[in-house]
Structure formats: structure tokens, C-alpha cells
Amino acid sequence: MSDSILPLSARNLRYEVNGTPLIEDISMTVAPGSFTVVLGPNGAGKSLLLRLLHGLITPISGAVGWSGVGSLRGRTLRQRQAMVFQRPVLLRRSVEANVRFALKWQGAKPAQLHEACEFALERAGLTDRRRVPARLLSVGEQQRLVVARALAGKPDILFLDEPTASLDPASVQRIEALLQEANASGMAMVLVTHDIGQARRLGQNIVFVHRGRLVENAAAEPFFRNPQSAAAGAYLKGEIVV
């Protein structure tokens, strides 16, 4: 994957609002094809970190660096990433129209568009509901659609901000299966969650964030077995970490 935009490396990221630091001095790397889970208590700054990496907000200092941007194969940097938010965001159009909209903006060529669209609908299990107004679907179905659509755009990396936080277990299962399938074929993932179980199921590397700082960054197995930081340790034990 010499023309992948990964590895992504963030260096000394800092973010403030009204003088209050919310992200302090975070550095990390995302390797191609990896599955990184960003874990931590609510308000730690995980979502902010995700948005900094994805370029939705700009750090006060520090930088986010991508690789191989010289050979983007006609797609922009933005088009080779995708993001899924906590609540599904769909336009007031049919299921199929929503998929096409996203695929077009992600740079799918007309020739590939149809195939990618069918792929997304099939993965989301919504092929026979393609004409239904997207907003009429249940939350679980909508999020499935959003995830499948993001994957169909064939990004190099997918950012996910607590995508299954308010979903029923069946939907959670289906979505996790989709993510693992895509990751297995080489797509990098950065997933923010506060669900330890999900982190265990999906994560290959864990990044633990506490109070805006990156407190621990390790491979999943050693992290869960033997967390190095006090905050992570307390968190994994189920304690409230302020």
C-alpha cells in the first residue's frame, strides 16, 4: 500500500477553548490496516482528538501528518478518509439517494458508483428498502447504513465516534462485524468508545485518554492484561475516573 495516506502521525497536538486546554500534547501514530481504539472516561477529550485527526478542527499547536499525499490517485485527502458519528446523519432523501450522495462526494467514479452503492446497501441489509426515506429507518438501521456507506467509499482510514453507543445489541453486532470485515481487508480504523467490552472485541492498539492527555498507548493484549497507568487501571476495574 505504498500510495496509502497512512501512516498518520500526530505530533504534540494541543487544543484550547477560551484559554482552557482540552487536548494537551498528544502524539500518536496510526499504521495502515491497524485497528486503534481510543478509550477513556466521558469528557476526556476522545471525540476532540478524533476530530483533530480527521481535520474537522484545527489544533492550536502541533500537527497532523499524512503520508504518500503525492500520489492520491485523483482523490483528495478528505476523500480517502471517512467518519461515522455517534448519531447517524442522513439527508432527507431515500436510502439509496443518501448512499449515492456520499459516494459521489467521496470521489467514486460513475463507473464504480452503481457497484459501490449496491455493495453498501447489501452490507447494510437494506437492499429492498432502498427507496424508503432514510429518516424513517430505525436508529440501528440508519447507523448500519451510515457505516456501510462509509466503507463502500473505500477510504484508507475510517474514524468512528462512539458509533454504537445507543444501539440495540443486534445492531451493535452487525456493525462490529462490518468493521472487522473491512479492517481485515486492509482499512485502518480509529474508534472512540467508552465501552470496555467493545474495546476488547475490536481493538488491536489501545490509546487511553484522560483529561486531555494521552496517558497510555499500547497493544490491546498487554493493555488489558496489565495497564501501566493508574487512570487506565482504575477505569478497567470499573471505577469512576475523574
Added chain:
Amino acid sequence: MFRSFLLLAGLCIGLVSGTAVAADRDFIIVQSTTSTQNSGLFDAILPKFQAKTGIEVRVVAVGTGQALKNGRNGDGDVLLVHARAAEDRFVAEGFGIERRDVMYNDFVIVGPPDDPAGVKGGRDAASALARIADAKALFVSRGDNSGTHIKERSLWRAAAIDTSGSSGAWYREAGSGMGATLNTAVGMGAYTLTDRATWISFRNRRDFIVLVEGDKRLFNPYGVILVNPARHPHVNAAGGRAFVAWLTGPEGQAAIAAYKVSGVQLFYPSAR
């Protein structure tokens, strides 16, 4: 989405302005007064002119003051108004040419049947106004520099009465056309000066009656003026002249005399 909006808009504008410009049909714009319009005279006589000459007459009915202003701006081809002094000034200043007498009628003072100022049956307009002022009875004025308003002011002057101090008290200045002023007068039970043509064709008289008439000073002559083409080259001078000629000629004058409302003739031809 936008393209279709713009297309639709362009189409509509094209259609509408197309019909407005209308295949180079010959037309003239006549600036006239609301009282003449409301009397129905134009509806009666203009079709005859159009049938004879094929020229469409578009009448813009506004107050005399506005008609003269529009004429000055060149926003019309012919003026048909009733304010002799203002007309003469218009011509003297070079905005109009070939002024001709057309017709006349008269003004009357109308008011509530209970006649609080006791002017009924009088034939002296100025002294009637003096009685109204003495009684501080409600009087509604056009207040808009129209021919009627100018006439009214001259009558107050003849009665040596200054109404400016009483404006808003018993002297109410409506700043409106004749019809609106009549509505106001009838609505508040006030006296007012009106031309007979408007009064006879007015449909909201309630119980009001003509109280004062016949004073020579209530004579109301109308003049027709061509907007000066030397001043405003775009003026349809040929069409305008044709209209003036017809209006002051035997056919137009006969048409004016023939116009009656409820059996009463409203305008008397006076072209020489």
C-alpha cells in the same frame, strides 16, 4: 433546481413584458385625475376613440398634482386635468404644448342631512364655508394639491378664512383622491367639496345630499395638454395629437355630452 427556477423566472418575465410591449401596438398614456376616472367618463368615451383610430389609450389616474409631475418627468403623452393656473404654468415652463379646453362641470358642497352649519340651499360657496368655519362643523379637504383642492383653497381665501390653525380639529385634510375623501367625509358626517361628476357616480353616499351649488366660482373647467415632445422626444406626439384632436372635435365632444349617469349629464363640452 436553480436552473429551472431561473428558467421559469426568465420565461415569465419574457411572457409578461412581451404582452406588455405588445407587438408594437400604438398606444398613448394619458395622465388624468381620479375624479375623471371614477366618474366613468373614460370607460364610456375611450372605446369610441380606439375604434376609430386603433390607438389604445392607457389612463393613469392620480391626483392633479401627481399628473402634472408625471407630465414634467415625461411619464405620459397627454394630460387631462382641471387646474387652470397649474396647467398654464405647466405650459409656460415648456413642459406642455397646445393646451385646449375640453369640457366643464361644476363643484358642489355635500354634507349630512342634518346640516349642522345651516348651509343648505345656499348659492354662495364662500359664505357657506364661512358658516361652516363659524360652527366649527367637520369639513374634509382633499389636501392633495388636486384641482378640487386648489379650488377649495381659493374659496376659503374668498371667505377670508385661514384653515391652517384648525387642521386636525374641525378641518380634516385627507390627502386622498376624491373617492377616498368622500368615503372619509361620509364616514365622519363631515362637509366636503366635490365635483358633481364624482358625486353622482359615487356609490357610498349613504344619506348625504348636495347642500350648496350654482355659485359661478364653482365652475370646473378641464383642459387637455400634449406633453412637449421637444422636451421629451420619446412622447407619442402623433398619437397624442390624434387624441386631442378627437377629444376637442365634434365626435369627442358629442361623446362627452352623451355620457350620463342615472339620466344626469356629468360633463359639458367646451372646446372652441
Added chain:
Amino acid sequence: MGDIQAAFSLAANLILTGDKDLFEIVGLSLSVSMTAVAVACAIGMTTGAAIAVTRFPGRGAIVALLNALMGLPPVVVGLGVYLVLSRAGPLGVLGLLYTPTAMIIAQAILVTPVVAALTRQVVEDLHREYDEALKSLGVRGIGLVRTLLWDARYSLITVALAGFGRAVAEVGAVIIVGGNIDHLTRTMTTAIALETSKGNLALALALGIVLVGISLAVNGAVSGVGGVAGRSRNV
């Protein structure tokens, strides 16, 4: 009151006998106002949406100005357009005064701020909802404006209807620039003004009833289209 009763039966009579003058006046009112609204929507919706999604210095002042312009008095707009289109004015050579085109121009000026201000609010609310997701997809510029406008289409129908209401109900602008010329620039509202000044109060009221009826019919037809288009309306 006798006038009011007479008005209703007069109105019914005019409609049922297919009174030619009435239909001519109604036709002109509708074509002038609808054209004006179409123009106003083309300009106003794009402007409103553009302002909604862009940050620029002085934006707050522009938004306040747009909102304030919703209250432009029709008679003032009419006067302004008259001064421009008059032969003595800058665009006098176009000869547009006293034509339906002048009326459309005046009403379009009147309605555009209404459409723009309301569109801005609608699109801004929507933008807030979609902001991050659309940014993530790289949707910007004209594409962003188009996407938001289409998504807001049901609300925008109401915005257009608000504009139409303002246009078809006003008399101040069209009477000055149109001149209320018989068979040419006489609309429902100017006809009502005329009949009132003639003292024909019952007829004026009857025309008013017809005008309200037309307005209701237009609104009903448009809402019907919106509703039928999807029970999922605005979901």
C-alpha cells in the same frame, strides 16, 4: 351589515358567471405575483443559503439588515422603482413604467428580502445539524448550498408561500409603478382600491373575498403537493 352580505353574494356571482373582467384581473394578479416570487426565490434562496453557510466580517450586520428589510413598506418600494423607471429616471429609456414588468420588478424587490431572511434561518438551522458530517465528506461551496436547499425543500415551500402572500396582498407598490390601467395593469388589490374610491364598497369587498379565496386555493394546492410527495415530509 348590508354591505358584507351583499359582498358575499356578489363574489359568488362574479365567480359563477365567469365575469371576464374578474378573471382578467385575477389572472394578472397571479401572473405578476408568481413571477415576482419565482425571481425572488431564485435570488433570495441562493443568497440566504450562501449567507447561512459562510462566515465573513460584518455577517451579523448583514443578517440584521436582511431581517429588517422584510418590513420594507410596499409604497416606498413602489416609489423607489417609479423614480428609477420614470422617463426622468436612470432607466427611463427602457419604457417599463406602467407595464406588468414594472410591477413584477417592484414586487420582486419587496419579496426577495423575505425569502432571503427566512431561507437563511432555515438553512442555518439545517447547517448546524449537518455541519460535521458534510465537512467530513468534503461538501463545500455551491455543492453545500445546493444540498442544504434541497434538504430544506419543505420548509422552503412555506417560505415561498410567505413571499407569495406578501406579493399578492400588497397594493402600494403595484399601484404606483403600474398605474392601475384598465385591462393592462389592474390587479385584484388595485381594483379593490379603485372600487373603494368609487364608493362601491360591496364590490370592493367581494373582490377582497375572491382574493382571499385565491390565496387559500394557492396555499392549498401547494401544501397538497408537498403532502402527497411524501407522508415522510420533513422527517
